[in-house]
Amino acid sequence: MDIKLLDLAIIVSGIIGYFISISLVTTSFYKSRANKFLALSLFLLTSLTFLGWYEIGNFVLQFLDNIMLELLVAVALFTYFLIHIEHKYLTKKWYRLLYFPFIGSVILELGVSFFDIVLNIYNPDFDAITYDIKDQLSFLYNVLLIFWGRYLVKKSNTISIEKKRWLLRLNLFIICIIICWLLSNIELYIYDSEFITSFLWILLSFLSWWILYYGIFKLQIIAQKDEIHQYLVSQKTTNTFVKKKINETTVSKIITELYTVMEEEELYKNPLLSRLDLANHLGTSEGYLSQIINQEISKSVIQFVNEYRIEAAKKLLQDPVFNKYSIVAIGMESGFKSKSAFYKTFNTSLGMSPGAFRKLQQKS
Structure with missing residues (x-):
């Protein structure tokens, strides 16, 4: 040089x-x-x-x-x-x-x-x-x-x-x-x-x-x-996550406990949450957890966790209170490890980017 x-x-x-x-x-x-x-x-x-x-x-x-x-x-x-x-x-x-x-x-x-x-x-x-x-x-x-x-x-x-x-x-x-x-x-x-x-x-x-x-x-x-x-912690009593309905055909106790820990403890917000961490938290094996989620919900563990993350991100993007915050910060708060992971998962799930989703909500 x-x-x-x-x-x-x-x-x-x-x-x-x-x-x-x-x-x-x-x-x-x-x-x-x-x-x-x-x-x-x-x-x-x-x-x-x-x-x-x-x-x-x-x-x-x-x-x-x-x-x-x-x-x-x-x-x-x-x-x-x-x-x-x-x-x-x-x-x-x-x-x-x-x-x-x-x-x-x-x-x-x-x-x-x-x-x-x-x-x-x-x-x-x-x-x-x-x-x-x-x-x-x-x-x-x-x-x-x-x-x-x-x-x-x-x-x-x-x-x-x-x-x-x-x-x-x-x-x-x-x-x-x-x-x-x-x-x-x-x-x-x-x-x-x-x-x-x-x-x-x-x-x-x-x-x-x-x-x-x-x-x-x-x-x-x-x-x-x-x-x-x-802010979310301070509003927790009035800003609770909408609980998912468990299918009547679901009989597994693991699935019931899984929904509970995801909704009440918000484990999905941990960007480093792994299949092993989730299994240990539920007191079961990694393989059995994957098997039971696949059989009863027809999803993989990562798909199941990411659904919660996407719902959390959508809720923040829809709320005018969070308009001043960057989309990446919202993705991180929702549990995504990186900007690329957030954008890719969001686009796959909704067919549009988080930015486009926010703009759509602001116009409606």
Whole structure:
């Protein structure tokens, strides 16, 4: 790829990164305590990309590069994870000590700058040694906090499956960046080249676009889905599901219990619900459940579950209260795992897309 094209890509990604950072702390819909730390992390990573990609000649920029902003990124991301999972570490007194490595780096660099500018005493060997030490400590610190954060997110049971998936994906992306960081240092010391380093800056610049889609667009859908869910919970006493009539020829107790758990416990709203999960919930075997549903209802398990999901989605799409919410959020609240699964199943069942169905209901 041409260098000028890379320059352009990194500049555009940087602008996007700064724009997202500012939007997260100024836009009312996205403004939250967690997003403040995501904005700070993205702002710092974007700045590090510019500082690493372009030659630094300005004293102020050199100072920013030397104070190891990476140390602050590690704490900001760790805090972002903790806020989402509502972890008790945030209330601990020792938590503030996590900022000490960054503060220490700033104090050290201020001392070096004082000797250099005020006292006119400059030792390039000392400066190089301190920079290498700070760089290595910064790397280890990032590894510690990122993997610690990943462990806590995996262990948490206070957040939705969708939000946990997003946090783990973001964490994995940062781990990939850390791996590139390690490989770039190895390449520089052994081969005296910077091919992987260039790839690192490209990966960092790509992070802005990735967060824009998954961290902003996707999380907005999850937020909408949670809002819909909370509203439905608050209206549950007056907004019950219409019970299906069981065919008189149906004699199986399993089928009766199946209708009960689907309508009263709304198991179909779990996007990860499997045939085995349903069988275990009913206290029967997976094979017998499939057999009895096929014999008495003439459907497969997935067809049976999806019927409930479609009915739930239709009800939401018909209600003007939910017109402000995206169709994807409605599909997720109804139990579908993805947009494609929702659209495909809905179209197969009704012969039209969810969007067309909504428009039809609004006209009628």
